[in-house]
Amino acid sequence: MTRPLPDAARLYEVIEATWPPAARWTEGAWTLRDGQGGGKRVSAATANGDVAKSDLPVAEAAMRKMGQAPLFMLRAGEEALDALLAGAGYAVVDPVNIHAIRLADLHLPAPERLAAFHLWEPLAIQCDIWAAGGIGPARIEVMRRAAGPKTALLGRLDGRAVATGFAAIHEGTAMVHALEVLPEAQRRGVGRTLMAEAARWARAEGAETLSVICTAANAAANALYSGIGMAHLGRYHYRQHRGSAS
DSSP states (O other), rough: OOOOOHHHHHHHHHHHHHHHSSSEEEETTEEEETTSSOOOGTOBEEEEOOOOOHHHHHHHHHHHHTTOEEEEOOTTTTTHHHHHHHHHEEEEEEEEEEEEEGGGGGGOOOOOOEEEEEESSHHHHHHHHHHTTTTTTTHHHHHHHOSSEEEEEEEEEEEEEEEEEEEEEEEEEEEEEEEEOOGGGGGHHHHHHHHHHHHHHHHHTTTTTTEEETTTTOOHHHHHHHHHTOOOEEEEEEEEESSOOO
């Protein structure tokens, strides 16, 4: 029997497992993360239930102690915390969409021969493509920390490597991260090819669901995911103090 798609709460767990921080712990009302330069997703604090204004300095002090600007991730149902942070001078940053599809319902044709591969560890050319898109060594280390089945995706066009991505699996759900296509290869179907390769790998690893996260501002990527039949299952955003560097 095919299981239903995971809900947003479950997908938050998949995000955490497939793109993990260097360390995570509970302090007061918060879950805190040491991102070691790996970006917002592995550095943001999240609330464990209801949070009062008096709880805020605990998280702020802990993040500053790590050398991280205070940053919070807001999920569905956390409207009260969202309002509290807004009142404390925190601005919305990078709303993110969560997409998913059952692999049984995904009907992408297999990539053409030599158009896409999956391998671990990533090749130097893949790291170069990521670097061109602002995904540097600290984020590569995030990929290396993922504990479950994982792979790097490589896309080729006109005989050369032009795209890369990362995928990992947590309890039957594969998630694609850091999908990057060189500018000269964009709008030529390479992203679609990489998603087909991710699906091929995930099926072979026994996954039932393919998922991906993408900033809401990335219209082309969101159109790709909806165009291959993925459902929009949730959203989250960050809040960062207006006085902090972006």
